[in-house]
Amino acid sequence: MRPRTLVPALFILCLFYSCQGNSPTGNGPEDKTVRSGPDCAASSPVTSIKNILLFTLDTVRQDQLGGYGHPAIKTPMLDRCIRSGYQFSDAYAESCWTIPSHASLFTSLYPRTHGAIRPHPHLDDELITIADVLTKHGFYCGAVVAASIFKAKTGFNQGFSYYDDHLIASESRPGELITEKATEFIASRRHHSFFLWVHYFDAHYPYDPPAPYDLFYCWEGLSRKGKKSFQKSRKMTVTDKAFAASNHGETNTTDLEIARALYQGEISYIDKQIEHVIRLLYREGLDKNTLVILVSDHGEYFGEDGYYYQHMVDLGQPVITIPYVFLLPDAQGHEIITEPVQLIDVLPTLIRLCGISHPQPEFHGKDLYRLLKKTRSFSQRYCYSEFHPTSEDKHYYSLVDGRTKYKQVLTSQEQQDFLYSLDQDNIEADISGQYPDKIRLYQSLLSQWKQDYDQKEATKDYQIPDELQKSLKVLGYTD
Numbered sequence: 001m002r003p004r005t006l007v008p009a010l011f012i013l014c015l016f017y018s019c020q021g022n023s024p025t026g027n028g029p030e031d032k033t034v035r036s037g038p039d040c041a042a043s044s045p046v047t048s049i050k051n052i053l054l055f056t057l058d059t060v061r062q063d064q065l066g067g068y069g070h071p072a073i074k075t076p077m078l079d080r081c082i083r084s085g086y087q088f089s090d091a092y093a094e095s096c097w098t099i100p101s102h103a104s105l106f107t108s109l110y111p112r113t114h115g116a117i118r119p120h121p122h123l124d125d126e127l128i129t130i131a132d133v134l135t136k137h138g139f140y141c142g143a144v145v146a147a148s149i150f151k152a153k154t155g156f157n158q159g160f161s162y163y164d165d166h167l168i169a170s171e172s173r174p175g176e177l178i179t180e181k182a183t184e185f186i187a188s189r190r191h192h193s194f195f196l197w198v199h200y201f202d203a204h205y206p207y208d209p210p211a212p213y214d215l216f217y218c219w220e221g222l223s224r225k226g227k228k229s230f231q232k233s234r235k236m237t238v239t240d241k242a243f244a245a246s247n248h249g250e251t252n253t254t255d256l257e258i259a260r261a262l263y264q265g266e267i268s269y270i271d272k273q274i275e276h277v278i279r280l281l282y283r284e285g286l287d288k289n290t291l292v293i294l295v296s297d298h299g300e301y302f303g304e305d306g307y308y309y310q311h312m313v314d315l316g317q318p319v320i321t322i323p324y325v326f327l328l329p330d331a332q333g334h335e336i337i338t339e340p341v342q343l344i345d346v347l348p349t350l351i352r353l354c355g356i357s358h359p360q361p362e363f364h365g366k367d368l369y370r371l372l373k374k375t376r377s378f379s380q381r382y383c384y385s386e387f388h389p390t391s392e393d394k395h396y397y398s399l400v401d402g403r404t405k406y407k408q409v410l411t412s413q414e415q416q417d418f419l420y421s422l423d424q425d426n427i428e429a430d431i432s433g434q435y436p437d438k439i440r441l442y443q444s445l446l447s448q449w450k451q452d453y454d455q456k457e458a459t460k461d462y463q464i465p466d467e468l469q470k471s472l473k474v475l476g477y478t479d
């Protein structure tokens with residue numbers, strides 16, 4: 001549990017009025033004491049920021065966006081955002097699946113510290129989140145989530161005054177419903193400072209985009225009827241995913257191409273949804289005062305290392321490399337930032353951009369403001385990720401050395417370290433055994449990191465609610 005500090009009321013009041021101006025309306029969430037650090041008097045570096053719009057594009061691989069170099073996919077709005085803002089080319093998720101990665105994004109803590117990992121996929125009340133901090137500083141905080149694993153009972157609603165998790169008899173809902181709710185929220189709050197988290201889950205398995213996106217990338221000769229026939233025969237469900245996994249490396253080329261085409265169709269569909277939201281910002285004149293952040297929580301395997309249509313297996317590059325974009329209201333053009341970054345950096349960066357009080361000593365992430373302004377680069381940055389599968393005695397840890405582009409992965413069960421080199425496209429090549437000195441160095445760094453960031457003990461009386469257990473199973477997150 002993180003310590004808390006009581007901040008004098010007058011101090012809070014001064015901060016409140018010095019920040020975003022409008023107070024939230026309606027019933028606010030539970031009040032929490034947000035710890036203030038020494039930087040609390042920082043002025044706003046970007047004074048025009050009044051609103052924050054955070055998109056999380058669940059399961060979207062970095063290399064599947066045109067703005068990140070894909071030669072054929074159609075993602076015009078995302079590409080426009082990328083090419084108008086700060087594009088981080090070397091961005092990593094802290095884990096390979098939804099709950100721990102989003103929890104790291106929201107708390108600026110590594111998964112081992114926030115503890116929202118299996119067998120405890122819950123964001124505990126004592127954690128301080130983006131929404132807690134922004135609510136305290138005058139933002140009206142809203143969220144529209146697309147998957148049942150984010151229902152309010154998983155704790156992700158804390159800090160939000162508005163939390164739309166309305167899913168009826170399904171584990172997820174399509175992007176158009178998310179867009180509808182998100183645009184309603186923006187239209188109704190356009191005169192107040194708001195923070196809105198918009199979560200799209202369409203790229204998550206099973207891939208079944210609506211027309212016309214279902215045939216966007218299917219090759220010549222494959223009709224809609226043929227595609228439906230294929231889906232029916234292949235039963236592209238979680239069961240099929242398990243089948244693919246069990247046939248490690250044996251999915252045939254045709255199946256893989258169709259699955260990839262459907263996945264890309266989902267991404268183009270998401271792009272269209274984001275276009276609706278961004279266009280609303282422009283129509284309402286909110287583009288001039290809204291900070292837009294676009295990230296995903298993890299990627300997806302399409303045959304790399306023999307894994308298909310899944311991500312919750314290990315910490316390979318296809319699942320921990322993510323798109324990561326900041327679009328500032330006063331952005332003058334495209335900047336590519338090659339310094340390595342992680343989701344934990346979003347919270348310290350956005351509150352710095354807004355010039356509000358923040359508990360800097362508490363965060364595990366780095367404030368990227370100086371990277372945006374090119375006044376400083378990281379002298380060194382190691383990006384750490386972790387994955388804790390069901391089996392209690394098997395854990396994965398990875399470290400990416402941002403300077404040398406080496407990556408080390410440790411699996412606790414085998415007590416074995418794997419060393420990889422990363423090329424300019426972040427594709428890894430196994431060079432285990434070639435550089436024992438590097439392996440020893442990264443072993444010591446990983447060991448130190450685990451010591452520095454204690455693993456949170458699971459809440460002893462926590463029981464996964466039956467409904468969440470069912471959702472995790474249907475979505476392929478548990479056996």
Ligand SMILES: [Zn+2]
Pocket residue numbers: 058059097098099297298
């Ligand atoms: Zn996810």
